[in-house]
Amino acid sequence: MKNIIEIKNLTKKFGNFTAVDHINLKVQEGEIFGFLGPxxxxxxTTISMLTTLIRPTSGTAIISGHDLTTRGVNIRAIIGVVPQLFSLFPELTAKENLAYIGKLYGMNPSQIKERSEYLLKIIDLYDHRDRIADxxxxxxxxxxxxAAGIMSNPKILFMDEPTTGLDPQSRIAMRNLTKDLNKHGITIIYTTHDMEEAEKICDRISIMDAGKIIAEGTSEELKHMISKFHKIEIEIDSPSKEIISELKELPxxxxVEISGPLIIVTVKEKDDVFHKLSEFLHKKHQKLLEIRFKEPTLEEVFIQLTKEELRD
Ligand SMILES: Nc1ncnc2c1ncn2[C@@H]1O[C@H](COP(=O)(O)OP(=O)(O)O)[C@@H](O)[C@H]1O
Ligand SMILES: [Mg+2]
Structure with missing residues (x-):
């Protein structure tokens, strides 16, 4: 797999405040790469630097072979952006909004017509094409x-919290559109504060907190990272207080937690633990109905890694 973006020590300071702090990342061509963070x-800020809207304080990124700090113009030609805040012209119609972007990219009227009609159909707004965006x-x-973000047929699309504030149906529609685009070959950088969404849509995820990348990987890999404390769900016939406190005593x-009919134990070592637990329960004349590893959710990973601090 080819790296289409290589971020190198990218840093942005606003006065004394460091908003992005020496981040390093590689995004592979063809993937949906997520920035997940509160x-x-x-x-x-990271997206704004990568899309050449603001200049890094230090560090850089190589995007499709072009250095961000010196070749911004080459980068702008091959990227598209769906910004966090709507960037549409409210007084222009759907069609006119797309035509405006097309003109910015130097497309001719027939290219604009063809591309905008195609996109308006894809996003299911063709019947609303002559209504104003407002x-x-x-x-x-x-x-x-x-649609405005992909009007110029970019190689890379940056989407900044594209589903924040949308109702569930619209969220699903946006996600499906994003996945379809990706299947057609566009590399997508996708930011979200919603871990469920990141898990659903992203091939790889970097968890960002206070300007730093604190973890990176597929959602499976991220879950493995915190599973050094393995959770095991046990179901026995009739869990008693005695058995719970005896479980707690095991080295x-x-x-040990109780969750409805289940006993959830956390163990340090995975090896041989099913065997040890079954033997213990058997000795205590407990009928073991079920025993299994409990996978952490991405939310648990996220909370653990961002240390449960609330931010707004
Ligand atoms: N132009 C700016 N001037 C000063 N501080 C800023 C500016 N833009 C962003 N910040 C600060 O940088 C931090 C990161 O902001 P931002 O990149 O918007 O975070 P996110 O998109 O992850 O919510 C925040 O503390 C924000 O207040
Ligand atoms: Mg943001």
Whole structure:
């Protein structure tokens, strides 16, 4: 796999405040790469630098072979952006909004007509093409914003929290459109603060917090990272207080919780633990109905890594 983006020590300071702090990342051609992080993590600032909207304080990125700090013009020619805040002209119609972008990219009228009609159909706004953007719902605006982002047929598309504030149907529509685009070959950089969304849509995810990348990988890899404390779900016939406190005393168990009919134990070592637990329960005349590893959710990973600090 070829790296289409290589971020090298990218840093942005606003005065004394470091919004993005020496981040290093590689994005592969053809993937949907997610920046997942709480509000204020530095996602938009990173996107703004990568799309040449603001200049890095230090560091750089190589995007499709072009250095961000010296070849911004080459980068702008091959990228598209769906910004966090709508960037549409409210007084222009759907069609006119796309035509405007087409003109910016130097497309001729027939190219503009062909491309905008094609996109308006894809985003399901063809029947609304002559209505002004101002009267559109949030979902419609965001779909139009997506079409504007890909009007120039970019190689790389940056999408900054494209589903934030949308109703569930519109979110699903946006996600499906994003996946379809990706299947047609566009590399996508996708920011979100929603871990479920990141897990659903991204091939790889970097978790960003306070300007730093604190973890990176597929959602499976991220889950493995924190599974050094393995959770095991046990179902026995009738869990008693005695058995719970005896479980707590076992040397290889670090904690025991009750969740409905299940006992959830956390162990330090995965090896041989099913065997040890079954033997223990058998000795205590407990009928073991089920025992299995409990996978952490991406949310648990996220909370663990961002240390449960609330930000707004
Ligand atoms: N132009 C700016 N001037 C000063 N601080 C800024 C500016 N833009 C962003 N910040 C600060 O940088 C941090 C990261 O912001 P941002 O990149 O928008 O985060 P995110 O998109 O992850 O929510 C925040 O603390 C924000 O207040
Ligand atoms: Mg943001």
């Amino acid at each position: 509000n204020g993590a530095g996602k938009t 009267i559109f719902s949030g979902g419609m605006k965001q779909r139009l914003s997506l 290889y168990i670090t904690s």
